[in-house]
Structures are given as structure tokens and as C-alpha cells.
Amino acid sequence: MDALSPQEWQAVALSLKVAAWATVLSLPVGIWVAHLLARGRFPGRSVLNAVVHLPLILPPVVTGYLLLLAFGREGPVGGLLEDMGLVLAFRWTGAVLAAAVMAFPLMVRAIRLSIEAVDPGLEQAGATLGASPIWVFLTVTLPLALPGIIAGIILAFAKAMGEFGATITFVANIPGQTQTLPTAIHAFLQLPGGEASAMRLVVISVVISVSALVISELLARRVSRRVAGA
Template structure:
């Protein structure tokens, strides 16, 4: 990475850290939400589905502002986190929260399609043979939806890597703290002569995105091959 400067490499490393944390913490929640939306019908189902997908249709700045209101020192949750020294405001963890919130609907959508593609009769058959519901989920349902989980994880990671609006609104643009790749590119484009460095970061963004897609394709194919074996 010698063709990147120290501050540019810092932005790349922070973006990878933020996107990885956002994806890893968001994926289990996305699996749970996808299962709930795909398999259960209850009053408020449509409202919950709409709320889950709201970050996809809201301007990212609005999402960032809502996060800022939620985690500010004057808010109950934000004040509590601040008192125990865990406030995400102006910290990389806040960038991970913003990226995770924006990526969450994409992960849920991909995984929900996986759940809906599984024939419920397979699960019912396993239940009638004496398996518990949790056992059926781990040994029958989860392997069948694994390609969807991989796709959801890849989409979430890519979205988290490219998140801009919610991040800059929630945690600002602080080099070394919250300045991810998109924010670093934006900052460089505001500086005369910064186009060359911005282009290097754009190329790095493309390489990371392509790499993530290729890895997810390989993992999805292996998962599909195991199901067909």
C-alpha cells in the first residue's frame, strides 16, 4: 500500500474496521428480523417491515440526525452511555452504528428472501420426527438459507463501506476518528490539488468492493454445492 499516504491508509483501515463491525453485529439481528418478517404474521407486521426498511428510503442525513438525537448527551440513552464512558458521538463506534443502521435493511431483505425460498414442509417434517424447533433451525433452516446470509452480509459490508450521509451527520468528519473512505474522498475533493489522492482512494474503494463481491460469490457457491451434495 506504498502508493497510499499515511492519512489515506488510515481512512482505509478505519473503513474496513467500521464495515466489519457493522456487518458482524448487524447480521445476527438481521437474521432474527428476517425470520420474524418471513415466518410470522401479527398485528403491526406491515408497520415493522416498513420501519425496518425506512433507512433505505429516508435521506441518509435524516437517519444521521435521528441517530444524533438518540445518542446525544441530552437524550436518555446517549446520556447513560456518556456517563459510563461509552458514548459513540464523534467516535469510530458511532460511524459503525451509522453504517450498521444503513446496511441493516439490505441484509434483512436478502436473508428474508432466503427464508421465503425454504419450503416450510421441510421444517415441519423435521419437527414430526422429533427434532426441537431450535434444532430444526440450526440443522435444517440455517444451512438452506446460508447463501442468503452470505449475500446479506456482503451487501451489508459494501453498504457500510460506502456510507456517507448518516456518518458525517452523526459523528462528523474527524481524521483518524470518524473519517472513513467516503468522507476522506469528500474532504480531498474540497482541497485544491486533492484530486489525485481522491482518485487513489476511489480506486481502493473499487478494489475492496470487487473483492467483497468475489469472496461472497465463492462462499455462496460453496454453500450451494454443499446443499446439493
């Protein structure tokens, strides 16, 4: 396989950057929402669950268009952010938002299932000993749910790496600025003789995705052994 061109390297680097930021920024909110859905009993819980999973049901292009309406320069949120110096539409920062929105349901689901598997009796025991709810969560729930959190992180990262529809709708496909791996592959397939470049990027995408899954499995097993031995 020939060496990557500068444009191909840019797409790879930007995809890794976007996926990493999308995952990191989503994680605190993802853990909080997953805990609410797993342990919370409050009015509107089913509505929150539906909203969280909505990006999985809607066509990605629809999600991208809704992001453009809300976070574009003429949108209610986008206008406020632009006044603060943060522009999302047609920028790499917007690609982070689109990837985070599309990956969020997978992250929340993995973490939620892991939290639900934690024995509530252990949490109650911590509360009985006088620990606050936050301290119980940090010292009991979170460590026991760590394998699911790791799985959620890897799933979100992989989804963010492969996000296409919402990204291209919200931030377009600008080489060197918003062109990620999936949009670069799409662009090369539209060009005569671009199949070789597209294939190189496909191979890199597969390698990154498989590596992420392998690392996730290894980390989850190691954490599970430590939790079981604790």
C-alpha cells in the same frame, strides 16, 4: 499510482474496521428479524417491515440526524450509554452504528428472501420428529438459507464501506478518528490539489467492493453445491 499518505491509510483502515464491526454486530439481529418477517405471523409485522426498510427510504442525512438526537450525549439513549462509559457521537463507534443502521435493510432483505425459499415442509418434518423450533431453525432453516446469509453479509459490508450521509452527520469527518473512505474522498475534493488523493481512495474503494462481490459469489456457489449434495 503513488503510495498512500498516512491520512489515506487511516481512512482505509478505519473504513474496514467500521464495516467489519457493523456487519458482525448486525448479523444476529438481522437473521432474527429476517426469520420473523419470513415465517412470523403476528400483529405489527407490516410495521416492523416498514421500520426495517426505513433507512432505505429516508435521506441518509435525516437518518444521521435522528441518530444524533437519540444517541448523542444529550439524547435519551446516548446519555445512558455515556454513563456506562460508551460514547457514540463523534467517535468511530458512532460510525459503526450509522453504518449498521444503513446496511441493515439490505442484510435483512437478502436473508429473508433466502429463508422464504426454504421449503416449509422440511421444517415441518423436523418438528414432526420432535425437534424444537429453535433446533429446527439451527439444523434445517439456517443451513439451507446460508447462501442468502452470505449474500446479506457481503451486501451489508459493502454498504457499510460506502456509507457517507448518516456517518458524516452523526460523527462528523475527523481525520484519524471518524474519517472513513467516503468522507475522506469528500474532504480531499474540497482541497486544492486533493484530486490525486481522492482518486487513489476511489480506486481502493472500487477494488474492495468488487473483491467483496466476487468472494460473495464464490462462497454462495460453494455453499449451494454443498447444500444440493447433502
